[in-house]
Amino acid sequence: MTTALKLSNINKRYGDVSALLDINLEVNDGEFFSLLGPSGSGKTTCLKVIAGFEIPDTGEINLFGEDVSSIPPFNRDVNTVFQDYALFPHMNVKDNIAYSLKIKKIPKIEQEHLIEEILLTVKLHGYEQRKPSELSGGQRQRVALARSLINKPKVLLLDEPLGALDLKLREQMQIELKNLQRQFQITFIYVTHDQQEAMSMSDRIAIFNEGKIEQIDTPNNIYNKPKTAFVADFIGTTSIILKSNALKYFHYESSFSLRPEFIFINSDQNHDFNIEAQISDVQYQGSFYKILFKTNELELTSFFYPKTNQILDLTLGTKCKLSWDKKNITNLNE
């Protein structure tokens, strides 16, 4: 498999603050790769470094085997879809999309052909003459995509592209983005703070925290085998048991994390770990209940799926027996 993008030892400081700290990552050609993290974690800075808008203090950016660190953004074979779309307000849809073709001095006839094709792809046929101010959020999003895709870039960078859309439209655009990526076979590098979005769309995810990458892995491994407490805590719901408590309650030698779906409530079978705890909070989630259990020092979150044969008293303070197996826990590095 070809490596599309390789970042080696990227560092970037703003005054006293480290925005990026020794970033190393490799993205394969045709991959849907997400940079996920809370706001201020450095994921957008990392994207701007790849695009060429930010110059890193140290490190090398490599695109398909070529060092592009010193190449200005307008000569890099990557394109960006901006968070606020950054459409040119004084141009109509067609001129926005044709901008890069005009810059590259591509013959008019060929331009018309390419525009026609991309408008069909993003379903914007008939909107050529509209100004960006006359479009809805979803349509602007499509114009921004078309404007970048018409270049057939090797790598497309997307900076929280769905952040401004409402939930329904966002879900619809997620599917369309994924289809576009398959159709064009372009490497997507996708910045988001929405873990659901990253999990459902990505081939692999890099988790950012305070300028560092905590883990690069497939969504499945990120969820089931988090390497650090931050990743375990950031992705999905999880209970983290620190080493001191693990020793004290379970005679277990390491900190570990535990997903709620692996905790059995009042199970009559034998399991590796057992503890009694009180219900301290119950959240109704539709098809299941999210229950927070507490002992003196431990907090554990579990899901309860009501079934016909199981009855659970959900009154706060009720004591329950919780149990889980060793194979379902993930050891964490301190």
Added chain:
Amino acid sequence: MSQKNWGHLMPSKKAFNLKKASLSLKLGAIIGILFLHIPLFLIILYAFTTEDKSYQFPPPGYTLKWFSIVLGREDIWSAVYLSIHVALVSTFAAIILGTLAAAALYKADFFGKQSITLLIILPIALPGIITGISLRSAYGVVGIPFSTWTIIISHATFCMVVVYNNVVARLRRTSPNIIQASMDLGANNFQTFFYIILPNLGTAILAGGMLAFALSFDEVIVTTFTAGQQTTLPIWMLSELIRPRQRPITNVVAVFIICITFIPILYASYVTRNTTDIEGSSK
């Protein structure tokens, strides 16, 4: 629009009929418009009067002779020429300096930025008489003799501010990402400037320039202090009014100025007619 939102503020049933203004509002509007425009009308009217000492109403008779007298008066035309010359050059300087200052102060963030912004705006905030006196003494200290150029420099100080204000306001309403987007799509600095930045700032620069021209063209106070022996049109008119002979000549010149200033005003409203939403970023 939001007529219903205003309903609760209205005392009576008229709330449901807001498209029809009340009689008192109509009267008020008519009186206001008359108050603004009757003096203009009078100026035009007295350009044709046969009476040359006082403004008698109604004029005893009508004539076109003042127009031919004005055409033959060398001093008027040299004043008109000087005013246009000063306004054009100071507006040109103001456009360049104001746009550059706006671009620099919008983009950069440094210690003392607020103070510099204040210093740029100061010439228009200060009373003209202060600007006039300080510039006059400054020319004296440096030893620059009074000439057309001293007027131009003085006018440029406050003309620059209106261009600066217009351009900064436009920049604030423009998404900074569009410049990055342009470069991302392959345009170099030069292309980005001509295809993206200039078209977006164009109408703001034009509006600022028009305003600057108008400010310079009718400026009296600063000009009085910095002109020396030169006579611009407003100063000529002022001196003509003080010495009342052939009064309607002033009115003829005023009619001429009204006609001239109408052209840029109409043009400005023509080019900016669709731009109410042009600044809006895509959000």
